[in-house]
Amino acid sequence: MDIWAQIIINSIITGAIYALIVLGFNLIYWVTKFFNIAHGVYAVVAAYTVYFMYTTKGSNVYLSIIAAILAAGLAGLLSDRFVFLPLRKRTASGMTMFVASLGIFTVLQAVVALIFTNQYRMLRKTYTAGKTFNILGGVITETHCIVIIVVFVTLAVLIILRDRTKFGRAVKAIGDDEEVAKIVGINTNKIIATVFFIGAASTGIGGILIGFDTGMMPASGMSLLLNAVTASIIGGAGNILGGLLGSFMLGFAQNASVWWISGEWQDAIAFVMLIIFLLFRPRGIFNE
Amino acid sequence: MKNKLTVIAAVLIVLAVVTACPALAKETYKIGVAAPLTGGLAFLGEGIMNGIKMAQESVGDTKYKYEVIFEDNQHDPKVSVTLANKFFDVDKADAIITIGDESGPVVSPIATAKDKIHMAIAVQRYIAKGYNNFMHWTPADEQTTLLISEMKKRGVKKVAAFRSRYVGFVELFESFKKNLKGSGIELVSDQVHDATAVDFRSQIAMAKKKNPDIYLLLTLPPALEIVAKQLKEAGETKPLTSCEAFGISPEASLFEGEWFIAPAGAQGYYRDAYKARYGSEPPMATGNAIDIFELIVRAVESTNTKSKPSAKQVSDELHKIKYHHGALGIMHIDKDGVVVTKPQPQLIKDARPTPLYDENGLMISSK
Numbered sequence: 001m002d003i004w005a006q007i008i009i010n011s012i013i014t015g016a017i018y019a020l021i022v023l024g025f026n027l028i029y030w031v032t033k034f035f036n037i038a039h040g041v042y043a044v045v046a047a048y049t050v051y052f053m054y055t056t057k058g059s060n061v062y063l064s065i066i067a068a069i070l071a072a073g074l075a076g077l078l079s080d081r082f083v084f085l086p087l088r089k090r091t092a093s094g095m096t097m098f099v100a101s102l103g104i105f106t107v108l109q110a111v112v113a114l115i116f117t118n119q120y121r122m123l124r125k126t127y128t129a130g131k132t133f134n135i136l137g138g139v140i141t142e143t144h145c146i147v148i149i150v151v152f153v154t155l156a157v158l159i160i161l162r163d164r165t166k167f168g169r170a171v172k173a174i175g176d177d178e179e180v181a182k183i184v185g186i187n188t189n190k191i192i193a194t195v196f197f198i199g200a201a202s203t204g205i206g207g208i209l210i211g212f213d214t215g216m217m218p219a220s221g222m223s224l225l226l227n228a229v230t231a232s233i234i235g236g237a238g239n240i241l242g243g244l245l246g247s248f249m250l251g252f253a254q255n256a257s258v259w260w261i262s263g264e265w266q267d268a269i270a271f272v273m274l275i276i277f278l279l280f281r282p283r284g285i286f287n288e
Numbered sequence: 289m290k291n292k293l294t295v296i297a298a299v300l301i302v303l304a305v306v307t308a309c310p311a312l313a314k315e316t317y318k319i320g321v322a323a324p325l326t327g328g329l330a331f332l333g334e335g336i337m338n339g340i341k342m343a344q345e346s347v348g349d350t351k352y353k354y355e356v357i358f359e360d361n362q363h364d365p366k367v368s369v370t371l372a373n374k375f376f377d378v379d380k381a382d383a384i385i386t387i388g389d390e391s392g393p394v395v396s397p398i399a400t401a402k403d404k405i406h407m408a409i410a411v412q413r414y415i416a417k418g419y420n421n422f423m424h425w426t427p428a429d430e431q432t433t434l435l436i437s438e439m440k441k442r443g444v445k446k447v448a449a450f451r452s453r454y455v456g457f458v459e460l461f462e463s464f465k466k467n468l469k470g471s472g473i474e475l476v477s478d479q480v481h482d483a484t485a486v487d488f489r490s491q492i493a494m495a496k497k498k499n500p501d502i503y504l505l506l507t508l509p510p511a512l513e514i515v516a517k518q519l520k521e522a523g524e525t526k527p528l529t530s531c532e533a534f535g536i537s538p539e540a541s542l543f544e545g546e547w548f549i550a551p552a553g554a555q556g557y558y559r560d561a562y563k564a565r566y567g568s569e570p571p572m573a574t575g576n577a578i579d580i581f582e583l584i585v586r587a588v589e590s591t592n593t594k595s596k597p598s599a600k601q602v603s604d605e606l607h608k609i610k611y612h613h614g615a616l617g618i619m620h621i622d623k624d625g626v627v628v629t630k631p632q633p634q635l636i637k638d639a640r641p642t643p644l645y646d647e648n649g650l651m652i653s654s655k
Contacts, residue, residue, distance in 0.1 A: 139521065258490040
């Protein structure tokens, strides 16, 4: 087996997993201009909804996945409706929104832990290895193929929504200047609420796929979020394509580093990259 | 009427004498147990509780009454500290039993400072530092010596390790490396991962490149199961082994047919009695808990004092124990306060750990 083929495949898989979280994160950042820490917990909400419906209650897997995506979207929508919207009405600062999102994260994570305990859960009913494919000497599993396909489908849907729909134009307008968007008659609160729903739902898809691949615990949301924030800053916060590029760069750096240093430094690699970008290119690769 | 009053008076006098006379009313020796009774490791705490209750019931006629207080430490050393203080200051306990390499080291200094007996079910020898502290777990050197011996039997020349820095596994790994010298076995890959890691694919690619004969997994669930699953997904068919880990996996079926080294576990009468009473095999650490209770009782009963013995007196008696046949077989307490037992090679069969060798010493089929 060519080790570099495997490391590149692994980097793509890791990047694709991060991208599923980053795409929704960047979409929300684009219109709200604050780092929504609660974003990581939407993935956990979705994964545990599948765990409850499919893994423990034996419901149909597709029905469970749809319900989980809607649950994550709803968690995003309710976060906006009951926390961020009232704060926006009081013209709260970005820091206030940031702290409020941390509060939502903590509450939702605690609720999930109370219901399901802090134990690690696999969404698969058994730990058996999945079907695998061989590409240029490297191995890729069926779940990872689905992850990669879902990332590009989600990306395509988000780009079509952004560029080809009235909703997308409204999102762009709010992203440029919310006050001007209001003046020209856009119902900004409704658009932002929809963005929260879509962003959280797309992150929910990521959470479900991660849950099927490696499993999930209530605290997993924070590590997902930290990698997503790093990837977002590398690519350019609020930029959909930038988020994708940042995710793959981060995935490659973490996987390739195993060649030279111990695997336990993978998280540290992410933060080294974050510091480098914050120092030398704080707006990321795509944002000028 | 006069007769009735006489009887009541006599009864009251007898009661007053009995309660006032320590020679007739047994003094209570209290033992606090801080174990995980909730969360992912609750099965360990449950086994410990069941085992000690069983041992308590069969203690027989003793000079002292033995009371055991169980509290949930949630496998959190901070909670263990709180519980240790509660046991000693509020419950007036004379001894404490802890489980795990996180709780043992933080409770040892408290037991020393408060002059109480501390028995830890843990791997690291330094937990037993101090005259009143003891440790009951099959020592790392005993386990890795047997591991290397089993590897040699199978012609293993190259080993790849996947390990976390969980304190117990660090001790085992350091001992493994030390004992590898001169064995003809080479450690070709050492992949260390963070406790929360879930993606081992690139580390697996690195280890696989070295073409090891066997993979040594020294990590805890869920990383243990995820590594095993990702190794299979990477097309790896080489055998897996471990010290201890397979025995605590909630998904032991992943390791079906694999052999590993288990610390000494409940055996013989104790194992049968536990199975008969609770309908299942005693979980890991249950036998240790039974032994600890019995060792404390043996030491306390051996003291020759008119009132309840001090920690120093009980420690003196514990240090004298050079032979004890308990739940984990034959054991002795060494000069450092470590209860030394022998490890067992085991096999995962029908998703359960079972002895690797039958009663005749013949190996049951393994990978």
